[in-house]
Amino acid sequence: MLIGAEIFFDLLLEGKISLSKDMPYLINTDFGWVAGRTHSTDLCSKSFECIFTQKSHNEDTFLERFWELEEYKIGSPQLSAEEKNCEQHYIKTVTISENGRVQVRLPFKVNLDVLGKSFHLAKQRFLSLEHRLQRDKALYKMYSEFMNEYVSLGHMSNIKAVDFSKPHYFMPHHCVLRPQSLTTKLRVVFDASAKTCSKYSLNDTFMVGPTIQQDLITTLMAFRLHKYALTADIAKMYCQFLMDNRDR
Structure with a gap:
């Protein structure tokens, strides 16, 4: 020592x-x-x-x-077969629009017919959430503002009819309050891990890609190279990517 x-x-x-x-x-x-x-x-x-x-x-x-x-291992990590397939899926399907927005497709690994019924569970959780919101007017206001913002930004759109004969998934959602946050005090969480009646969730149908951010130890060592360090946050980072209409 x-x-x-x-x-x-x-x-x-x-x-x-x-x-x-x-x-x-x-x-x-x-x-x-x-x-x-x-x-x-x-x-x-x-x-x-x-x-x-x-x-x-x-x-x-x-x-x-x-x-x-x-030990700190140097070199590119070995990718699993699923990680390689996920990268190939990204390369084949990603497109960039004229205004620079990136559009992607969801990386499914199984046939979506495995998804069972999900409407009843999502409805029950929504009614429970609505009951909570009715007891807290301030929370109700923040939740409504978030949903309206999603609509205005094009992240969410109204569906008048659903064809239940085709693969579909109703995604439950709830909120997390962070009063100490300077920017987003309320964050809505969409639960794509909720199981359908077939015991499959939407997340279960996705491939998992490789980790693309640098190792934590590399970040920590980089902090020792300079006198000052800056941190930043990208507002609605994941929402900056457009979703192909076939996967909406």
């Missing part, structure tokens, strides 16, 4: 033992007794032994796990 001099002396306690002339001192600290002595370049050519003790009988495995935890 490397400890900077600015805190080292605060760790020292009363107690120092000299073992002999050429042996280290034992010094009492907040971490227990530590051994130390002066360093001489004459000793660099000699061999030293480091004693490691642990209750487990498998020291090699313990050390190996320690180094694996501390």
